[in-house]
Amino acid sequence: MSERSIISISNVSKYFGPVRAVDGLSLEIQRGEFFSLLGPSGCGKTTLLRMLAGFEWPTKGEIFIDGQPMAAVPPHQRPVNMVFQNYAIFPHLNVRQNIAYGLRKAKLTQAETARKVNETLDMIKLSGYGLRAADELSGGERQRVALARALIKQPKVLLLDEPLGALDKKLREEMQLELRALQKTVGITFVFVTHDQEEALTMSDRVAVMSAGKVLQIDSPTQLYEAPVNQEVAGFIGNMNFFDGLVRAIKDGRATVDVGPLGEIHALVNGPHVSVGAAVTVAVRPEKITSFSAPPNTEANVVQGVLDKTAYFGDRSHLYIRIEGLEKPIAVVAHNVARELEGSGDLNRPVWLSWPAEAVVLLPSE
Ligand SMILES: Nc1ncnc2c1ncn2[C@@H]1O[C@H](COP(=O)(O)OP(=O)(O)OP(=O)(O)O)[C@@H](O)[C@H]1O
Ligand SMILES: [Mg+2]
Known part of the structure; x- marks a missing residue:
């Protein structure tokens, strides 16, 4: 594993009975990288992300995060946080309470928590929204709250499973730009799952194109577009x-x-x-x-x-x-x-x- 890698996936497979959801997959993700997993429905993107988060265990192979083998590390002890597709923010809590929820295990004083929540609200451009109830927010605002809750713990890696999937086209494009800018500001490594090739191309430093549990090509957006390695990649990207x-x-x-x-x-x-x-x-x-x-x-x-x-x-x-x-x-x-x-x-x-x-x-x- 190279010095710069924050995540190293080495020959990892995950079988569900006869289904090979992930099949002998290896890849390295660099520190500070915006890395996307792109592929059609059912190709194993969520399964791979869940193994990084520790919600699922590899049938074979090894995962290292920040140099540490993850084989015996439970989800809450991993330096990662996950944002899910159907952004589960709590409707009965207001924006501040939702964001602070990410810190519930950190044992901070009230003042420390308040300071961190303020910082995070600033970061996601929702200062002034703190006391709004979750159900008084638009889809995009709700998604930003979910993001804030994941970011407030300052994980080394943020795992995002189709976080923009539920948004309409215009909002989705706005959020793509915002998310990309936010990632560059905070410097946290993002592993971003999508089945939308344009989204992967516009946002990522590098993209892994997946099919049937395997990686077909890992490259920068321009390389993927200009120099696909086979027909499947060429046909999937544009x-x-x-x-x-x-x-x-x-x-x-x-x-x-x-x-x-x-x-x-x-x-x-x-x-x-x-x-x-x-x-x-x-x-x-x-x-x-x-x-x-x-x-x-x-x-x-x-x-x-x-x-x-x-x-x-x-x-x-x-x-x-x-x-x-x-x-x-x-x-x-x-x-x-x-x-x-x-x-x-x-x-x-x-x-x-x-x-x-x-x-x-x-x-x-x-
Ligand atoms: N808990 C499970 N039990 C059995 N099969 C599963 C389980 N989870 C996933 N699978 C299967 O593993 C394969 C990969 O699923 P996965 O959810 O990783 O796909 P995906 O790439 O995230 O797809 P999508 O874009 O539709 O979200 C699929 O064939 C799926 O049916
Ligand atoms: Mg999925």
């Missing part, structure tokens, strides 16, 4: 077009890939799986493709098709271009910076698509 291809040639770090109906596609060599003769999946993000209504004059990859359908989103449109011999149309995101030209949405009109070699990610074929 959208991607996938084409089956065969590597024909490699020269100066560039590969020429034969993609049947698209012809030859140029890409950068991005790993040892790209070798002459290898089957690969060519992956391109929709927003990295430019569409033209006449053949473009470019060195980049160009393919021709016809407009199959469009979807208008105000700031952008999604275009789907049908290519002869290709099963699925190619998805393109076009930003509507200029007013759409008359007739540009006509179905079946010819469209040329272009994307540079740098926009292609070559994935191992599956």
Whole structure:
């Protein structure tokens, strides 16, 4: 375990009868990091968090927190605190009483408790709300009280299980920014669970993408988006077009890939799986493709098709271009910076698509 790690999970599994909720998982979380666990429902996120908190015990493997093995440490003796998805704050207590509840075992004087509650109220920007009853708060305010109650004990690690799940979109986005800023101010390590990929990308220093109890990739948001390691990660983080291809040639770090109906596609060599003769999946993000209504004059990859359908989103449109011999149309995101030209949405009109070699990610074929 490295010096900087606050959490080290070593080959941990958790079985519930035949269900492998967590399956031989290893990862390290650094001090002060905003670390997210991202994955579809049932992939083991909550189970992993509960093992960190001590509410669940690993079937196999070891967990270290702050250098200490956790095998024999009960929840209340761990330097962690957990915020749950359905923020359980007490409706019969006011805001101050709810926050002070986090200190009930700390044996502080009344004055000390009051001072800490005030500090924490400041931190979550709810000074002046102290005497409000919990049921007089909005969803976002209630969630901040739950957060305050967890933070007041100054844990080394805060575990957050989809804490914004119950909020509407706008409030959720506000809270994402606030939570991120708060984490940087207090410097506590956050382990944040979500199944919302945008949320994970905007908030985290690093993200672990999970599937079926395992980790598929651990990386920074940009790395995950720009260099996913396989189709599952690529498809889970945003959208991607996938084409089956065969590597024909490699020269100066560039590969020429034969993609049947698209012809030859140029890409950068991005790993040892790209070798002459290898089957690969060519992956391109929709927003990295430019569409033209006449053949473009470019060195980049160009393919021709016809407009199959469009979807208008105000700031952008999604275009789907049908290519002869290709099963699925190619998805393109076009930003509507200029007013759409008359007739540009006509179905079946010819469209040329272009994307540079740098926009292609070559994935191992599956
Ligand atoms: N106490 C339990 N007994 C039996 N099976 C369980 C138990 N807890 C979780 N599981 C199973 O373990 C798997 C992982 O569950 P977990 O709650 O960790 O998923 P999750 O990633 O948090 O999903 P979600 O996004 O829906 O909250 C699921 O198949 C679930 O049914
Ligand atoms: Mg869960």
